[in-house]
Structure formats: structure tokens, C-alpha cells
Amino acid sequence: EPEVTQTPSHQVTQMGQEVILRCVPISNHLYFYxxxxxxxxxxxxxxxxxxxEIxxxxxxFDDQFSVERPDGSNFTLKIRSTKLEDSAMYFCAxxxxxxxxxxxxxxxxxRLTVL
Amino acid sequence: AQSVAQPEDQVNVAEGNPLTVKCTYSVSGNPYLFWYVQYPNRGLQFLLKYITGDNLVKGSYGFEAEFNKSQTSFHLKKPSALVSDSALYFCAVRDARAARQLTFGSGTQLTVLP
Incomplete structure (x- = not known):
């Protein structure tokens, strides 16, 4: 059964750093979250x-966040300058x-952990 | 605005007994209602949904849910609980006239005791 995959499973970063969370949606799907x-x-x-487009x-989802579909399979979430309060589990759908x-x-x- | 309430943070039930996980919702239009389950270190897995028609919806793993418009509820049920049903359950709603995103409840931790 096709499924959505995400990488990495756990990301630890320092406050102020940029992170990119990656997702591979189900292949014939057109809407991403x-x-x-x-x-x-x-x-x-x-x-x-x-x-x-969004x-x-x-x-x-303020200016620190952005999303992109750089190719036909990936869907990414970028946080430009992470804050402590960005620590959370991020789900792609x-x-x-x-x-x-x-x-x-x-x-x-x-799971994003901002230190 | 759409919202969901799951009034119980924790539900404990003995294996073999029926289980109910409660959910109430608020939307301005017609509701589309969903149940998802989250096992430890796993993502949200779709269980079932109500769109229209029969108020009793059957889903995966023997779960079912009953839509009650007058009580604005969509409680999740299973006639006989299994230890493996222990997980975090989320109710979600989407207003039929509104945005594309789901609004989730706070989740209910179900523990089935052997």
C-alpha cells in the first residue's frame, strides 16, 4: 500500500539555524499539506x-516558513531561522x-528539536 | 470556524470490552468527520470518515463511528477491544463549505488492559 514518507525521523538543530524537512507524498496525489x-x-x-503554489x-506559517516541491516527488518544509518554540513533530500529508x-x-x- | 473537542484525555478499557472514544464538533456548514490513530513513533493513520448517508460508518480494524447531528458528535466505537488497539486517537473535522485543512481534536489516549 502506498504511503507518505518523511525524512529525517528526528532533527536536532541550534536556535537560529535553517532546517529543511522532507516528504515524499503518495505518487499520484496532487494536494500536499x-x-x-x-x-x-x-x-x-x-x-x-x-x-x-500555496x-x-x-x-x-509566517515568513520564517516556506514550502517547495523541487521535483516530481519531494515536498519540503523549510524553517529559515529556527526558534525554540518550533520544536514539534511535523507531519506531511x-x-x-x-x-x-x-x-x-x-x-x-x-521530530524537530531546537536547542 | 471549525473546531473539535475530545473531552477525555485518557480512556482505559479491559480487553474484550466495548470501547468508546468521544468526539464533538462545531462547524458552520455540513461536517466531514474523520478519525485517525497514532501508534508510538508512527504517523497518523486514517481509520474512517463520515461524509454523508448512513450515520454509522465502518472503518479499519473493526472500528466504527456514529454520526449524530443533533448532538454534534462522532464517537468512535469498537465492540470488543484488543490490547493492540492501545494508541492515541484523533478526531478531525472539515467544514464542507470552508477551507481544505483538517482541524484536529486534542487526542485521546486509549489503553486496553489485558
């Missing part, structure tokens, strides 16, 4: 991406169709 989950808190939406973003009833499938997550 990033969510994050701060330890002990809810899963929160960050951004959605379709047709090589279709929606939350207030969390993908969806095949554009309908609101289509299911988002999630990857295993990347």
Missing part, C-alpha cells in the same frame, strides 16, 4: 499546497483529489 504537533498539544494545520496557510471528502494520508512525522 504540512501540520505540526507540539508535544502534548493538538495537531495544527500549517499550509496546503497545490499546483506549485493554496492556504495558517497564522503559524497528501491527498489525491481536490474534493473536500477526499482523505488526507499522513506520513510518520519528523
Amino acid at each position: 504540512w501540520y505540526r504537533q507540539i508535544l502534548g498539544q493538538k495537531v495544527e494545520f500549517l499550509v496546503s499546497f497545490y499546483n506549485n 493554496s492556504e496557510k495558517s497564522e503559524i 497528501s491527498k489525491g483529489g481536490g474534493g473536500p471528502t477526499d482523505t488526507q494520508y499522513f506520513g510518520p512525522g519528523t
Whole structure:
């Protein structure tokens, strides 16, 4: 069964450093998402991406964040200058169709620790 | 705005007993409702969803959920719990008229005791 994959599984970085989290969505999917989950808190939406552009973003997704689909398979989340409060589990998700009833499938997550 | 509440942080149930994990939602339009499960060190796995039609939805691993519009609830159920069902369960909602993202509840840790 096809699945979303994410690398690395755990990233440790120093405050102020740039990080890139990588995701490989399910191959025929067209809609891509990033969510994050701060330890002990809810899963929160960050951004959605379709047709090589951001279709929606939350207030969390400020200028420090960017997303990119550099090739036909990868979908990346970049945090330009990490802050302590960026420490969280980051989930990538993908969806095949554009309908609101289509299911988002999630990857295993990347645990980001900012020191 | 859309929101989800999972009133119980923790649910404990004995193996073989029925289990219920509660979820209530708030949306301005029609809701699309989802349950996901998260095992340790794993991502969110889709269990089931309600879009329209029959209020009782059946999903993976013997789970089912009942949509109740008047109570704005979508409780997850299983007739006979297994120890392997122990995991973190998330309810999520998407407003049919609104944005593309899911709004998640805070999660309920289910522990099935042998």
C-alpha cells in the first residue's frame, strides 16, 4: 500500500539555524499539506499546497516558513531561522483529489528539536 | 470556524470490552468527520470518515463511528477491544463549505488492559 514518507525521523538543530524537512507524498496525489504537533498539544494545520503554489496557510506559517516541491516527488518544509518554540513533530500529508471528502494520508512525522 | 473537542484525555478499557472514544464538533456548514490513530513513533493513520448517508460508518480494524447531528458528535466505537488497539486517537473535522485543512481534536489516549 502506498504511503507518505518523511525524512529525517528526528532533527536536532541550534536556535537560529535553517532546517529543511522532507516528504515524499503518495505518487499520484496532487494536494500536499504540512501540520505540526507540539508535544502534548493538538495537531495544527500549517499550509496546503497545490499546483506549485500555496493554496492556504495558517497564522503559524509566517515568513520564517516556506514550502517547495523541487521535483516530481519531494515536498519540503523549510524553517529559515529556527526558534525554540518550533520544536514539534511535523507531519506531511497528501491527498489525491481536490474534493473536500477526499482523505488526507499522513506520513510518520519528523521530530524537530531546537536547542 | 471549525473546531473539535475530545473531552477525555485518557480512556482505559479491559480487553474484550466495548470501547468508546468521544468526539464533538462545531462547524458552520455540513461536517466531514474523520478519525485517525497514532501508534508510538508512527504517523497518523486514517481509520474512517463520515461524509454523508448512513450515520454509522465502518472503518479499519473493526472500528466504527456514529454520526449524530443533533448532538454534534462522532464517537468512535469498537465492540470488543484488543490490547493492540492501545494508541492515541484523533478526531478531525472539515467544514464542507470552508477551507481544505483538517482541524484536529486534542487526542485521546486509549489503553486496553489485558
